[in-house]
Amino acid sequence: MKNVMSLRCTICGAEYGANEVDYVCPHHGNDGILDVVYDYDRIRREVSPETLAARPERSIWRYLPLLPVDPEVARHLAEGTVLGSVGWTPLYPAPRLAHGLGLRHLWVKDDSRQPTASFKDRASAVAVVKARERGAEVVTTASTGNAAAALAGLSAAVGQRTVIFVPRTAPPAKVAQLLAFGATVLLVDGTYDQAFDLCLEASAAFGWYNRNTAYNPYMSEGKKTAAYEICEQLAAQTGSPAPFRPPDVILIPVGDGCIIGGIHKGLRDLAALGWIERMPRLIGVQAEGSSPLVDAWERGLEGWEMVPVEAHSVADSIVAGLPRDRIKALRAVRETGGAFLRVSDEEILAAIPALARGCGVFAEPAAAAAYAGLVKAVERGLVGAEEQVVVLATGSGLKDVASVMKATGQPLTVAPDLEDVRRALAKESEGR
Ligand SMILES: *Cc1c(COP(=O)(O)O)cnc(C)c1O
Ligand SMILES: [Zn+2]
Secondary structure (H helix, E strand, O other): OOOEEEEEEOOOOOEEOOOOOOOEOOOOHHHOEEEEEEOHHHHHHHOOHHHHHOOOOOOHHHHHHHOOOOHHHHHHHHOOOHHHHOOOOOEEEOHHHHHHHOOOEEEEEEHHHOOOOEOOHHHHHHHHHHHHHOOOOEEEEEOOOHHHHHHHHHHHHHOOEEEEEEEOOOOHHHHHHHHHOOOEEEEEOOOHHHHHHHHHHHHHHHOOEEOOEOOEOOHHHHHOHHHHHHHHHHHHHOOOOOOOOOOOEEEEEOOOOHHHHHHHHHHHHHHHOOOOOOOOEEEEEEEOOEOHHHHHHHHOOOHHHOOOOOOOOOOHHHOOOOOOOHHHHHHHHHHOOOEEEEEOHHHHHHHHHHHHHHHOOOEOHHHHHHHHHHHHHHHOOOOOOOOEEEEEEOEEHHHOHHHHHHHHOOOOOOOOOHHHHHHHHHHHHHHO
C-alpha cells in the first residue's frame, strides 16, 4: 500500500487517505466512486519496465508494485493457491478472423481461461486480499453471476467465508459454481440493481467486507492488470524493443463499466510511468436492450446526469440499468477518442460460434458481444485495416450453455449404424 497516495472522488476530486475511507466519497454517497492515486515516482524507483517484465510470476501478482494491496499479505495468500493463478491469460493472434473482417492485426485476449472462467477473477483476487488485510470474517458481493463466482472460488481457495446476492435469473452454471464453492447464496427476487442495493445494506448492517463493483474502489485496480498484460504480450509478440506496447484499439464488453474503466486505468498508469507513449482507443460494446452508456455518450451526458432505465439482454453479464461505474466508463471512452456501440441479441448470439470457429475461443454471450462490436466497428469505419486490434473475451461459454445452443442449433442424431451416419452426413452437406 506504500505506493498508494490517496483515494480521489471521481465527482468532486476530494482526496482521502487509504485508511480514512473504505469505499466511497462521504460527500457523494454511493455515486462518489473513488479512484486510487499512486506515487508514480516511488514506483519508478522500485521497478523499471525491464525488471517488471523479467519477473517470474505468470499472474496478476507480477504487477504487485502497481497494486493497492499489502504485498506480504498478497504473496502469502497467492503462494500455492488458486489465487496465485489469476491473470496472465493468453493473447491469441486471430489471423482467420482478421482476414474475414478485412483487418491485418487482430488478437483475442482470452479471459475465459481464468480460474473461475471469467475476467472477474482479476478484481475478486484483490477483494480477497483486502478482506484479509482488514481481518473481515465475511466478504460479500452482489453480482450478475461472474463476480460472485470469482469471489466465492478465490475465497474458497484461502478459506474465506462469503455471502452472495445474485438475481434469481442468473444462469444455473454460475449459481452452481457459487454453491460448489460453499458460498451462502441468496437469490434475490429482483434485478441486479436491486441485489446491489440489498448487498450494500446487508454489509453495512452486518459489518461484512463489500466487493460490489464500482462501490469498492479497488476492483478497477484488479481489472487494470489486463491492460498491462495486453501491452506486455503485444510487445513480445511484435518484437518491440520496449517491454510494453499498446495496440491501436481495444474492444470491451460493458455492463457496469468497471472493466473498461479498469483497462483505462491500467493504460493511464503505464502512460504516467512513461512506459507507453500513446493511448489505444477504447471501444465499449453494450447490448441493445441495456445500452444507457451508449445513450449518454451519444447525448453528451455526464455520469451523474444518468437515470436508471429498464434493461434486458441475453448477455446477462452486461445487463445494468444504471451502470455503477458510469463516470469511469464515459471517461475511458472520451479521453481515448474511442466510441460506444450497441449490438443486438441476435448479433451477440451469432458472435459466439463466429469467435469459437474463427479462433477456438468459447465465449459466453457478454464476451462474444465484444466481437460482435468489432464486426460493427469495422462496418462503420471505426477501425482501420492496418490497425492493431485487441478483442477482450471476458467469460467462458460454459457459463451459459443454454444461450450458446440458441446460436448453434442442435446436433445430428444417428442410430448406431454406419448407413445412418452416411445419411446424416449427406443431409448435413445438403444443408451447408
Ligand atoms: C462483468 C462482465 C462484463 C462487464 O463488465 P462491467 O465491469 O460490468 O462493465 C463483461 N463480460 C463478462 C463475462 C462479465 O462477467
Ligand atoms: Zn466527492
